[in-house]
Structure formats: structure tokens, C-alpha cells
Amino acid sequence: MDADDQLREIKAVVDGYDHVAFGGDFTVVPPDWPADSSRDWLWPSGLYFDGTTGYRECDQADVAHPQRTGRSTTVWDVKSDYVFSTRPWRWCAVGASAYSDHAVVIYSMRIA
Numbered sequence: 001m002d003a004d005d006q007l008r009e010i011k012a013v014v015d016g017y018d019h020v021a022f023g024g025d026f027t028v029v030p031p032d033w034p035a036d037s038s039r040d041w042l043w044p045s046g047l048y049f050d051g052t053t054g055y056r057e058c059d060q061a062d063v064a065h066p067q068r069t070g071r072s073t074t075v076w077d078v079k080s081d082y083v084f085s086t087r088p089w090r091w092c093a094v095g096a097s098a099y100s101d102h103a104v105v106i107y108s109m110r111i112a
Helices: 003-014
Strands: 021-025 081-085 089-095 104-109
Touching (some): 021 104
16 A cells, blocks of 8 residues: 555545444645645545535535645644534534644534
């Protein structure tokens, strides 16, 4: 597997589950990140929720108009940390950490 295929491999695994939450430091900006579309090709179709299909990311509060961007999660003012889920969204928080150059991302979702 090439490093370029990591998101495609993650999607292949999680597609096998009806109810799933997954995430991590993907080290790539979101597909609609302002002023940087240079790595959009890394995002496989159907991974990031587009309003119809895909997995909803923590920062996608507006289901009717989902933005594939989000708040910065690093000290470099870019987003590279993600939490996705098939479960209904409740809220999302991004906060600074005293122990890392990455923020803490908390995704609250309905389980039942």
C-alpha cells in the first residue's frame, strides 16, 4: 500500500460496518480547505459526507450544507485531525492541548 492509498484503505475497512466511528491524524487538509486544493485527490469519493453519502466529520454541523473544511487542529493553523461517524451528530469540540502540537477533537454522537 502506498501512503497515497491510506484514506482509500481506511474507507474500505469502515465500509464493512453499519455503525462506525473512526479518525486520527490523516496529515492532509480537508478537500475544501481554503487556498489549498493540492491534495484533494487523496480523498476517495464517498469518505467525506457530501450531503448525500459518506461519513459525517465532527465539524460538519450543517447537514443541509455540509462543508468539507473544519476548524484548525494544529499549531500550524491547518486541519489534519478528523473524527468521522455514521451515528447521528450531537456536537463537536476542538480545544488546545498542553501536551501536543495538535488539538483535542471531541465528537459527541447519539449511540442509541
